[in-house]
Amino acid sequence: MSSESNLFQTKAENTTEIPLSTLRILLWDIDGTLVRSRVNGAFKDYFIPTMKKVFGSVGNFEKMQFSGMTDTQIIYESLREEGFTPEQIFEKKEELLKVFQAEMTAIFERNFEQHEILAGVRGILAAAAETPLFYNSLLTGNLSVAAEIKLRSVDLWHYFSDSPNAFGEISHNRNDLATEAGKLFNERFDFEFAPSQFIVIGDTPNDIICARHFGAKAVAVGTGRGQFKHKLLAEKPDVFLDDLSNTNEVLKILSAL
Ligand SMILES: [Mg+2]
Incomplete structure:
Protein backbone atom coordinates (compact mmCIF):
# COMPACT_ATOMS: atom_id res chain seq x y z
CA MET A 1 0.00 0.00 0.00
CA SER A 2 1.42 3.41 -0.91
CA SER A 3 1.79 6.17 1.64
CA GLU A 4 -0.95 8.08 -0.18
CA SER A 5 -3.50 5.32 0.22
CA ASN A 6 -2.46 5.06 3.88
CA LEU A 7 -3.22 8.72 4.38
CA PHE A 8 -6.63 8.40 2.80
CA GLN A 9 -7.57 5.02 4.22
CA THR A 10 -11.24 4.91 5.07
CA LYS A 11 -12.70 5.20 8.55
CA ALA A 12 -13.97 1.63 8.21
CA GLU A 13 -10.41 0.37 7.67
CA ASN A 14 -8.95 2.63 10.31
CA THR A 15 -9.32 1.16 13.74
CA THR A 16 -7.52 3.92 15.65
CA GLU A 17 -8.93 7.41 15.91
CA ILE A 18 -6.59 10.24 15.10
CA PRO A 19 -5.65 12.74 17.85
CA LEU A 20 -7.99 15.76 17.89
CA SER A 21 -4.97 18.03 17.53
CA THR A 22 -4.46 16.70 14.01
CA LEU A 23 -8.11 16.82 12.92
CA ARG A 24 -8.85 19.14 9.97
CA ILE A 25 -12.30 20.67 10.20
CA LEU A 26 -13.85 21.56 6.86
CA LEU A 27 -16.25 24.49 7.16
CA TRP A 28 -18.30 24.40 3.99
CA ASP A 29 -20.19 27.37 2.59
CA ILE A 30 -23.41 26.32 0.80
CA ASP A 31 -24.43 28.66 -2.03
CA GLY A 32 -21.94 28.69 -4.88
CA THR A 33 -19.77 26.13 -3.10
CA LEU A 34 -21.90 23.00 -2.55
CA VAL A 35 -25.01 23.92 -4.53
CA ARG A 36 -26.38 26.53 -6.87
CA SER A 37 -29.99 27.58 -7.44
CA ARG A 38 -31.15 26.59 -10.91
CA VAL A 39 -32.75 30.00 -11.39
CA ASN A 40 -30.71 33.09 -10.52
CA GLY A 41 -32.42 35.00 -7.70
CA ALA A 42 -34.86 32.18 -6.83
CA PHE A 43 -34.35 32.94 -3.12
CA ASN A 111 -40.63 22.37 -7.18
CA PHE A 112 -38.19 20.24 -5.23
CA GLU A 113 -35.42 20.71 -7.79
CA GLN A 114 -34.62 24.32 -6.91
CA HIS A 115 -30.89 23.59 -6.58
CA GLU A 116 -28.21 21.60 -8.34
CA ILE A 117 -25.11 20.12 -6.77
CA LEU A 118 -21.88 21.66 -8.03
CA ALA A 119 -19.14 19.65 -9.72
CA GLY A 120 -17.38 17.12 -7.51
CA VAL A 121 -19.25 18.04 -4.32
CA ARG A 122 -20.79 14.65 -3.64
CA GLY A 123 -17.43 12.98 -4.21
CA ILE A 124 -15.39 15.23 -1.93
CA LEU A 125 -17.97 15.21 0.89
CA ALA A 126 -18.16 11.41 0.76
CA ALA A 127 -14.37 11.09 0.68
CA ALA A 128 -13.88 13.56 3.56
CA ALA A 129 -16.56 11.77 5.60
CA GLU A 130 -14.66 8.52 5.10
CA THR A 131 -11.26 9.98 5.98
CA PRO A 132 -10.34 10.18 9.69
CA LEU A 133 -8.29 13.32 9.11
CA PHE A 134 -11.37 15.37 8.14
CA TYR A 135 -14.64 16.48 9.70
CA ASN A 136 -17.40 17.97 7.53
CA SER A 137 -19.32 20.91 8.92
CA LEU A 138 -21.14 24.01 7.65
CA LEU A 139 -20.21 27.66 7.93
CA THR A 140 -23.03 29.31 6.05
CA GLY A 141 -24.90 32.58 5.99
CA ASN A 142 -28.06 30.53 5.45
CA LEU A 143 -30.50 30.33 8.31
CA SER A 144 -30.44 26.79 9.74
CA VAL A 145 -33.90 26.05 8.35
CA ALA A 146 -32.85 27.20 4.88
CA ALA A 147 -29.61 25.19 4.93
CA GLU A 148 -31.46 22.04 5.87
CA ILE A 149 -34.18 22.43 3.22
CA LYS A 150 -31.62 23.16 0.49
CA LEU A 151 -29.27 20.33 1.39
CA ARG A 152 -32.07 17.81 1.91
CA SER A 153 -33.35 18.65 -1.58
CA VAL A 154 -30.05 17.44 -3.09
CA ASP A 155 -29.50 14.62 -0.57
CA LEU A 156 -26.47 16.21 1.11
CA TRP A 157 -27.95 17.03 4.53
CA HIS A 158 -26.87 13.72 6.09
CA TYR A 159 -23.24 14.87 5.86
CA PHE A 160 -24.00 17.71 8.29
CA SER A 161 -27.06 16.70 10.31
CA ASP A 162 -24.96 15.78 13.36
CA SER A 163 -22.21 18.42 12.94
CA PRO A 164 -21.73 21.56 15.03
CA ASN A 165 -22.67 23.92 12.19
CA ALA A 166 -22.49 27.73 12.16
CA PHE A 167 -25.64 29.23 10.60
CA GLY A 168 -26.83 32.69 9.57
CA GLU A 169 -28.98 33.27 12.64
CA ILE A 170 -25.84 33.47 14.78
CA SER A 171 -24.96 36.94 13.49
CA HIS A 172 -25.52 39.45 10.71
CA ASN A 173 -21.72 39.64 10.50
CA ARG A 174 -20.20 36.66 8.72
CA ASN A 175 -16.91 37.11 10.58
CA ASP A 176 -18.68 36.12 13.79
CA LEU A 177 -19.67 32.81 12.25
CA ALA A 178 -16.15 31.39 12.05
CA THR A 179 -15.38 32.38 15.63
CA GLU A 180 -18.66 30.76 16.70
CA ALA A 181 -17.82 27.62 14.69
CA GLY A 182 -14.62 27.35 16.73
CA LYS A 183 -16.58 27.61 19.98
CA LEU A 184 -19.13 25.03 18.85
CA PHE A 185 -16.39 22.53 18.05
CA ASN A 186 -14.56 23.15 21.31
CA GLU A 187 -17.81 22.50 23.21
CA ARG A 188 -18.75 19.42 21.19
CA PHE A 189 -15.37 17.74 21.57
CA ASP A 190 -14.39 19.30 24.93
CA PHE A 191 -11.09 20.24 23.29
CA GLU A 192 -9.37 23.51 22.42
CA PHE A 193 -8.93 23.33 18.64
CA ALA A 194 -6.39 25.65 17.04
CA PRO A 195 -8.00 28.06 14.54
CA SER A 196 -5.52 26.78 11.94
CA GLN A 197 -7.20 23.35 12.12
CA PHE A 198 -10.28 24.87 10.47
CA ILE A 199 -10.51 25.24 6.71
CA VAL A 200 -13.20 27.57 5.37
CA ILE A 201 -14.24 26.62 1.83
CA GLY A 202 -16.31 29.20 -0.02
CA ASP A 203 -16.96 31.07 -3.24
CA THR A 204 -16.88 34.75 -2.18
CA PRO A 205 -14.31 37.20 -0.81
CA ASN A 206 -16.40 37.31 2.41
CA ASP A 207 -15.69 33.61 3.01
CA ILE A 208 -11.95 34.26 2.87
CA ILE A 209 -12.23 37.38 5.04
CA CYS A 210 -14.19 35.49 7.70
CA ALA A 211 -11.61 32.67 7.69
CA ARG A 212 -8.80 35.18 8.23
CA HIS A 213 -10.73 36.97 10.97
CA PHE A 214 -10.76 33.71 12.94
CA GLY A 215 -7.28 32.48 11.90
CA ALA A 216 -8.58 29.61 9.79
CA LYS A 217 -7.26 28.45 6.44
CA ALA A 218 -9.18 29.62 3.38
CA VAL A 219 -9.96 27.72 0.21
CA ALA A 220 -11.70 29.67 -2.54
CA VAL A 221 -13.70 27.89 -5.21
CA GLY A 222 -14.53 29.38 -8.60
CA THR A 223 -18.06 27.96 -8.78
CA GLY A 224 -20.03 30.93 -7.45
CA ARG A 225 -22.39 32.68 -9.82
CA GLY A 226 -21.12 36.16 -10.69
CA GLN A 227 -17.90 35.85 -8.70
CA PHE A 228 -14.65 37.07 -10.19
CA LYS A 229 -11.45 35.08 -9.74
CA HIS A 230 -9.31 38.20 -9.38
CA LYS A 231 -11.48 39.45 -6.51
CA LEU A 232 -11.08 36.14 -4.71
CA LEU A 233 -7.32 36.08 -5.31
CA ALA A 234 -7.08 39.64 -3.99
CA GLU A 235 -8.11 38.30 -0.56
CA LYS A 236 -5.22 35.83 -0.75
CA PRO A 237 -6.84 32.46 -0.10
CA ASP A 238 -4.42 29.63 0.74
CA VAL A 239 -5.70 27.86 -2.35
CA PHE A 240 -7.93 28.69 -5.29
CA LEU A 241 -9.72 25.81 -7.01
CA ASP A 242 -11.72 26.19 -10.22
CA ASP A 243 -14.08 23.54 -8.83
CA LEU A 244 -14.06 20.44 -6.62
CA SER A 245 -14.24 17.85 -9.38
CA ASN A 246 -10.88 16.13 -8.81
CA THR A 247 -11.55 14.39 -5.49
CA ASN A 248 -8.07 12.97 -4.91
CA GLU A 249 -6.39 16.23 -5.79
CA VAL A 250 -8.71 18.22 -3.50
CA LEU A 251 -8.15 15.73 -0.64
CA LYS A 252 -4.40 16.08 -1.10
CA ILE A 253 -4.60 19.87 -1.08
CA LEU A 254 -6.83 19.98 2.00
CA SER A 255 -4.65 17.56 3.93
CA ALA A 256 -1.56 19.65 3.18
CA LEU A 257 -3.04 22.91 4.50
MG1 LIG B 1 -21.45 31.22 -1.09
Whole structure:
Protein backbone atom coordinates (compact mmCIF):
# COMPACT_ATOMS: atom_id res chain seq x y z
CA MET A 1 0.00 0.00 0.00
CA SER A 2 1.42 3.41 -0.91
CA SER A 3 1.79 6.17 1.64
CA GLU A 4 -0.95 8.08 -0.18
CA SER A 5 -3.50 5.32 0.22
CA ASN A 6 -2.46 5.06 3.88
CA LEU A 7 -3.22 8.72 4.38
CA PHE A 8 -6.63 8.40 2.80
CA GLN A 9 -7.57 5.02 4.22
CA THR A 10 -11.24 4.91 5.07
CA LYS A 11 -12.70 5.20 8.55
CA ALA A 12 -13.97 1.63 8.21
CA GLU A 13 -10.41 0.37 7.67
CA ASN A 14 -8.95 2.63 10.31
CA THR A 15 -9.32 1.16 13.74
CA THR A 16 -7.52 3.92 15.65
CA GLU A 17 -8.93 7.41 15.91
CA ILE A 18 -6.59 10.24 15.10
CA PRO A 19 -5.65 12.74 17.85
CA LEU A 20 -7.99 15.76 17.89
CA SER A 21 -4.97 18.03 17.53
CA THR A 22 -4.46 16.70 14.01
CA LEU A 23 -8.11 16.82 12.92
CA ARG A 24 -8.85 19.14 9.97
CA ILE A 25 -12.30 20.67 10.20
CA LEU A 26 -13.85 21.56 6.86
CA LEU A 27 -16.25 24.49 7.16
CA TRP A 28 -18.30 24.40 3.99
CA ASP A 29 -20.19 27.37 2.59
CA ILE A 30 -23.41 26.32 0.80
CA ASP A 31 -24.43 28.66 -2.03
CA GLY A 32 -21.94 28.69 -4.88
CA THR A 33 -19.77 26.13 -3.10
CA LEU A 34 -21.90 23.00 -2.55
CA VAL A 35 -25.01 23.92 -4.53
CA ARG A 36 -26.38 26.53 -6.87
CA SER A 37 -29.99 27.58 -7.44
CA ARG A 38 -31.15 26.59 -10.91
CA VAL A 39 -32.75 30.00 -11.39
CA ASN A 40 -30.71 33.09 -10.52
CA GLY A 41 -32.42 35.00 -7.70
CA ALA A 42 -34.86 32.18 -6.83
CA PHE A 43 -34.35 32.94 -3.12
CA LYS A 44 -36.45 36.11 -3.57
CA ASP A 45 -39.58 33.95 -3.82
CA TYR A 46 -39.33 33.02 -0.13
CA PHE A 47 -37.30 35.97 1.20
CA ILE A 48 -39.84 38.61 0.15
CA PRO A 49 -42.99 37.04 1.69
CA THR A 50 -41.02 36.18 4.83
CA MET A 51 -39.79 39.76 5.32
CA LYS A 52 -43.26 41.17 4.67
CA LYS A 53 -44.82 38.85 7.25
CA VAL A 54 -42.15 39.21 9.96
CA PHE A 55 -40.97 42.81 9.52
CA GLY A 56 -43.80 44.36 7.52
CA SER A 57 -41.47 45.55 4.75
CA VAL A 58 -38.77 44.44 2.33
CA GLY A 59 -37.03 47.83 2.43
CA ASN A 60 -34.28 48.00 -0.20
CA PHE A 61 -34.23 44.24 -0.75
CA GLU A 62 -34.99 44.41 -4.49
CA LYS A 63 -32.11 46.81 -5.19
CA MET A 64 -29.33 45.03 -3.34
CA GLN A 65 -26.49 42.67 -4.21
CA PHE A 66 -26.28 39.92 -1.61
CA SER A 67 -23.58 37.38 -2.40
CA GLY A 68 -21.49 36.42 0.62
CA MET A 69 -23.92 38.00 3.09
CA THR A 70 -25.60 36.06 5.89
CA ASP A 71 -29.39 35.79 5.67
CA THR A 72 -29.76 38.01 8.73
CA GLN A 73 -27.37 40.54 7.16
CA ILE A 74 -29.50 40.58 3.99
CA ILE A 75 -32.54 41.41 6.10
CA TYR A 76 -30.70 44.03 8.15
CA GLU A 77 -29.07 45.75 5.15
CA SER A 78 -32.45 45.81 3.38
CA LEU A 79 -34.25 47.36 6.34
CA ARG A 80 -31.63 49.63 7.91
CA GLU A 81 -32.78 52.74 6.04
CA GLU A 82 -36.19 52.19 7.61
CA GLY A 83 -34.53 52.45 11.01
CA PHE A 84 -34.21 48.77 11.88
CA THR A 85 -31.26 47.81 14.09
CA PRO A 86 -29.60 44.37 14.16
CA GLU A 87 -31.08 43.93 17.65
CA GLN A 88 -34.61 44.42 16.27
CA ILE A 89 -33.95 41.79 13.60
CA PHE A 90 -32.63 39.28 16.15
CA GLU A 91 -35.50 39.94 18.59
CA LYS A 92 -37.73 38.30 15.98
CA LYS A 93 -35.38 35.39 15.33
CA GLU A 94 -37.77 32.61 16.36
CA GLU A 95 -40.62 34.01 14.27
CA LEU A 96 -38.22 34.61 11.37
CA LEU A 97 -37.04 30.99 11.42
CA LYS A 98 -40.60 29.69 11.57
CA VAL A 99 -41.95 31.85 8.73
CA PHE A 100 -38.83 31.38 6.58
CA GLN A 101 -39.13 27.62 6.93
CA ALA A 102 -42.83 27.68 5.99
CA GLU A 103 -42.33 29.97 2.97
CA MET A 104 -39.34 28.01 1.71
CA THR A 105 -41.05 24.66 2.23
CA ALA A 106 -44.04 25.85 0.19
CA ILE A 107 -41.74 26.79 -2.70
CA PHE A 108 -39.79 23.54 -2.51
CA GLU A 109 -42.99 21.48 -2.35
CA ARG A 110 -44.04 23.01 -5.66
CA ASN A 111 -40.63 22.37 -7.18
CA PHE A 112 -38.19 20.24 -5.23
CA GLU A 113 -35.42 20.71 -7.79
CA GLN A 114 -34.62 24.32 -6.91
CA HIS A 115 -30.89 23.59 -6.58
CA GLU A 116 -28.21 21.60 -8.34
CA ILE A 117 -25.11 20.12 -6.77
CA LEU A 118 -21.88 21.66 -8.03
CA ALA A 119 -19.14 19.65 -9.72
CA GLY A 120 -17.38 17.12 -7.51
CA VAL A 121 -19.25 18.04 -4.32
CA ARG A 122 -20.79 14.65 -3.64
CA GLY A 123 -17.43 12.98 -4.21
CA ILE A 124 -15.39 15.23 -1.93
CA LEU A 125 -17.97 15.21 0.89
CA ALA A 126 -18.16 11.41 0.76
CA ALA A 127 -14.37 11.09 0.68
CA ALA A 128 -13.88 13.56 3.56
CA ALA A 129 -16.56 11.77 5.60
CA GLU A 130 -14.66 8.52 5.10
CA THR A 131 -11.26 9.98 5.98
CA PRO A 132 -10.34 10.18 9.69
CA LEU A 133 -8.29 13.32 9.11
CA PHE A 134 -11.37 15.37 8.14
CA TYR A 135 -14.64 16.48 9.70
CA ASN A 136 -17.40 17.97 7.53
CA SER A 137 -19.32 20.91 8.92
CA LEU A 138 -21.14 24.01 7.65
CA LEU A 139 -20.21 27.66 7.93
CA THR A 140 -23.03 29.31 6.05
CA GLY A 141 -24.90 32.58 5.99
CA ASN A 142 -28.06 30.53 5.45
CA LEU A 143 -30.50 30.33 8.31
CA SER A 144 -30.44 26.79 9.74
CA VAL A 145 -33.90 26.05 8.35
CA ALA A 146 -32.85 27.20 4.88
CA ALA A 147 -29.61 25.19 4.93
CA GLU A 148 -31.46 22.04 5.87
CA ILE A 149 -34.18 22.43 3.22
CA LYS A 150 -31.62 23.16 0.49
CA LEU A 151 -29.27 20.33 1.39
CA ARG A 152 -32.07 17.81 1.91
CA SER A 153 -33.35 18.65 -1.58
CA VAL A 154 -30.05 17.44 -3.09
CA ASP A 155 -29.50 14.62 -0.57
CA LEU A 156 -26.47 16.21 1.11
CA TRP A 157 -27.95 17.03 4.53
CA HIS A 158 -26.87 13.72 6.09
CA TYR A 159 -23.24 14.87 5.86
CA PHE A 160 -24.00 17.71 8.29
CA SER A 161 -27.06 16.70 10.31
CA ASP A 162 -24.96 15.78 13.36
CA SER A 163 -22.21 18.42 12.94
CA PRO A 164 -21.73 21.56 15.03
CA ASN A 165 -22.67 23.92 12.19
CA ALA A 166 -22.49 27.73 12.16
CA PHE A 167 -25.64 29.23 10.60
CA GLY A 168 -26.83 32.69 9.57
CA GLU A 169 -28.98 33.27 12.64
CA ILE A 170 -25.84 33.47 14.78
CA SER A 171 -24.96 36.94 13.49
CA HIS A 172 -25.52 39.45 10.71
CA ASN A 173 -21.72 39.64 10.50
CA ARG A 174 -20.20 36.66 8.72
CA ASN A 175 -16.91 37.11 10.58
CA ASP A 176 -18.68 36.12 13.79
CA LEU A 177 -19.67 32.81 12.25
CA ALA A 178 -16.15 31.39 12.05
CA THR A 179 -15.38 32.38 15.63
CA GLU A 180 -18.66 30.76 16.70
CA ALA A 181 -17.82 27.62 14.69
CA GLY A 182 -14.62 27.35 16.73
CA LYS A 183 -16.58 27.61 19.98
CA LEU A 184 -19.13 25.03 18.85
CA PHE A 185 -16.39 22.53 18.05
CA ASN A 186 -14.56 23.15 21.31
CA GLU A 187 -17.81 22.50 23.21
CA ARG A 188 -18.75 19.42 21.19
CA PHE A 189 -15.37 17.74 21.57
CA ASP A 190 -14.39 19.30 24.93
CA PHE A 191 -11.09 20.24 23.29
CA GLU A 192 -9.37 23.51 22.42
CA PHE A 193 -8.93 23.33 18.64
CA ALA A 194 -6.39 25.65 17.04
CA PRO A 195 -8.00 28.06 14.54
CA SER A 196 -5.52 26.78 11.94
CA GLN A 197 -7.20 23.35 12.12
CA PHE A 198 -10.28 24.87 10.47
CA ILE A 199 -10.51 25.24 6.71
CA VAL A 200 -13.20 27.57 5.37
CA ILE A 201 -14.24 26.62 1.83
CA GLY A 202 -16.31 29.20 -0.02
CA ASP A 203 -16.96 31.07 -3.24
CA THR A 204 -16.88 34.75 -2.18
CA PRO A 205 -14.31 37.20 -0.81
CA ASN A 206 -16.40 37.31 2.41
CA ASP A 207 -15.69 33.61 3.01
CA ILE A 208 -11.95 34.26 2.87
CA ILE A 209 -12.23 37.38 5.04
CA CYS A 210 -14.19 35.49 7.70
CA ALA A 211 -11.61 32.67 7.69
CA ARG A 212 -8.80 35.18 8.23
CA HIS A 213 -10.73 36.97 10.97
CA PHE A 214 -10.76 33.71 12.94
CA GLY A 215 -7.28 32.48 11.90
CA ALA A 216 -8.58 29.61 9.79
CA LYS A 217 -7.26 28.45 6.44
CA ALA A 218 -9.18 29.62 3.38
CA VAL A 219 -9.96 27.72 0.21
CA ALA A 220 -11.70 29.67 -2.54
CA VAL A 221 -13.70 27.89 -5.21
CA GLY A 222 -14.53 29.38 -8.60
CA THR A 223 -18.06 27.96 -8.78
CA GLY A 224 -20.03 30.93 -7.45
CA ARG A 225 -22.39 32.68 -9.82
CA GLY A 226 -21.12 36.16 -10.69
CA GLN A 227 -17.90 35.85 -8.70
CA PHE A 228 -14.65 37.07 -10.19
CA LYS A 229 -11.45 35.08 -9.74
CA HIS A 230 -9.31 38.20 -9.38
CA LYS A 231 -11.48 39.45 -6.51
CA LEU A 232 -11.08 36.14 -4.71
CA LEU A 233 -7.32 36.08 -5.31
CA ALA A 234 -7.08 39.64 -3.99
CA GLU A 235 -8.11 38.30 -0.56
CA LYS A 236 -5.22 35.83 -0.75
CA PRO A 237 -6.84 32.46 -0.10
CA ASP A 238 -4.42 29.63 0.74
CA VAL A 239 -5.70 27.86 -2.35
CA PHE A 240 -7.93 28.69 -5.29
CA LEU A 241 -9.72 25.81 -7.01
CA ASP A 242 -11.72 26.19 -10.22
CA ASP A 243 -14.08 23.54 -8.83
CA LEU A 244 -14.06 20.44 -6.62
CA SER A 245 -14.24 17.85 -9.38
CA ASN A 246 -10.88 16.13 -8.81
CA THR A 247 -11.55 14.39 -5.49
CA ASN A 248 -8.07 12.97 -4.91
CA GLU A 249 -6.39 16.23 -5.79
CA VAL A 250 -8.71 18.22 -3.50
CA LEU A 251 -8.15 15.73 -0.64
CA LYS A 252 -4.40 16.08 -1.10
CA ILE A 253 -4.60 19.87 -1.08
CA LEU A 254 -6.83 19.98 2.00
CA SER A 255 -4.65 17.56 3.93
CA ALA A 256 -1.56 19.65 3.18
CA LEU A 257 -3.04 22.91 4.50
MG1 LIG B 1 -21.45 31.22 -1.09
